[in-house]
Amino acid sequence: MDITRLRHIAAVADTLSFSRAAEQQNITQPALSRSIAAFEARHSLKLFDRGRGGVTVTPAGEFVVGEARALIRASDEFARNVRLYAQGAAGRVAFGIGPLLASLVLPGLGSRLLAASPSLEIATLIKPAVDLLPDLYDDSIEMIIGTDWQVADASGIAIEEIALLDLAHVVRGDHPLARLDQVTPEDLAAYPAARPVGMTTGKADAGAFICDNFHILRETALATDCTWITAPAFVRQELAEGRMKALAVEGRALAKSRICMITLAGRTRSPAARIVADLVQQAVRGCARG
Structure with a gap:
C-alpha cells in the first residue's frame, strides 16, 4: 500500500478541498487528483463526490479514510522507531x-x-x-x-x-600487613585470599573466599584478614579514608x-x-x- 497516496486521501478528507489538500501535500492539484483516481480505479471504489457545494466523503470513502489514518499512524511510528534505533535510542x-x-x-x-x-x-x-x-x-x-x-x-x-x-594487593586498614612498608610472598601466604572465580594469586593461600561479586569481596576484605587483588579504582574511597591499604609486595609487581x-x-x-x-x-x- 502506497502511504503517500493514503496521505493524499486523508488530506482531502481533512480539508474537503482538492486544492487545499494539494497545497498541504505540496503537490499540484492535477497530480493529487490523478493519485486519488488511481486508487479508486484500482479498488473500484468512489471515495469523494465533487459538486458545487464542495467535496463530500462517500460511505466507501469514510471506510477507506479510517483505514488510511491507521496505516499512516503505523507508518509514522515505524519511521520514528527506525530513526531512534539508528540513533541507538x-x-x-x-x-x-x-x-x-x-x-x-x-x-x-x-x-x-x-x-x-x-x-x-x-x-x-x-x-x-x-x-x-x-x-x-x-x-x-x-x-x-x-x-x-x-x-x-x-x-x-x-x-x-x-x-x-591497574591492580593491587589490598587489605583492611588495620590488617597486620598494613603496618609493613613492604611485604614478602611468605607474608601474603600466611593469610587467606579473597578472589573471584578463576583468578589465582600466585601463592599457596592459607585459605580463600571465592566469589564473583566484587562488592561482597570488598566487604569480606574489610571485615577479615583476607588479602585481595583488585583495582584501586574500585576501592578509591576506602583507600583515601584509610579503611584499606594497598600493599607493596617484594618481587611481586602486578601486571595491569x-x-x-x-x-x-x-x-x-x-x-x-x-x-x-x-x-x-x-x-x-x-x-x-x-
Missing part, C-alpha cells in the same frame, strides 16, 4: 561484562543510558569472559567487555584493547589488567551496542586514569 542491546568491570562501570553506565535513551532495553550478563563466550557465539549478547587472557585463542572472535587497569571488547569476527554491531561500547570505553579509561 531504541531497541534492545545485550552484552556481557566481567565482575570487576560490572562493579566499576555498570551503575553509572545504566543511569547515563536510560537518561539519554529511556526507550532502550539494556540486558547485561555478568560473568568472566570465558564463561560468556557461549552467549556470544549463540547471539544472546553482542559483545563482551572484560579481560581476554582466557579467551585470546578462541576461534571466530575479534579482540580490541580499550584500556589497561588488559580490558578488551570481544565481538564475533565480521559481525556488525547494532547502533545501541556501539554507543554502549563507547560509554564503557570512556568509563574504563577514566578508571584507568584515576
Whole structure:
C-alpha cells in the first residue's frame, strides 16, 4: 500500500478541498487528483463526490479514510522507531561484562543510558569472559567487555584493547600487613585470599573466599584478614579514608589488567551496542586514569 497516496486521501478528507489538500501535500492539484483516481480505479471504489457545494466523503470513502489514518499512524511510528534505533535510542542491546568491570562501570553506565535513551532495553550478563563466550557465539549478547587472557585463542572472535587497569594487593586498614612498608610472598601466604572465580594469586593461600561479586569481596576484605587483588579504582574511597591499604609486595609487581571488547569476527554491531561500547570505553579509561 502506497502511504503517500493514503496521505493524499486523508488530506482531502481533512480539508474537503482538492486544492487545499494539494497545497498541504505540496503537490499540484492535477497530480493529487490523478493519485486519488488511481486508487479508486484500482479498488473500484468512489471515495469523494465533487459538486458545487464542495467535496463530500462517500460511505466507501469514510471506510477507506479510517483505514488510511491507521496505516499512516503505523507508518509514522515505524519511521520514528527506525530513526531512534539508528540513533541507538531504541531497541534492545545485550552484552556481557566481567565482575570487576560490572562493579566499576555498570551503575553509572545504566543511569547515563536510560537518561539519554529511556526507550532502550539494556540486558547485561555478568560473568568472566570465558564463561560468556557461549552467549556470544549463540547471539544472546553482542559483545563482551572484560579481560581476554582466557579467551585470546578462541576461534571466530575479534579482540580490541580499550584500556589497561591497574591492580593491587589490598587489605583492611588495620590488617597486620598494613603496618609493613613492604611485604614478602611468605607474608601474603600466611593469610587467606579473597578472589573471584578463576583468578589465582600466585601463592599457596592459607585459605580463600571465592566469589564473583566484587562488592561482597570488598566487604569480606574489610571485615577479615583476607588479602585481595583488585583495582584501586574500585576501592578509591576506602583507600583515601584509610579503611584499606594497598600493599607493596617484594618481587611481586602486578601486571595491569588488559580490558578488551570481544565481538564475533565480521559481525556488525547494532547502533545501541556501539554507543554502549563507547560509554564503557570512556568509563574504563577514566578508571584507568584515576
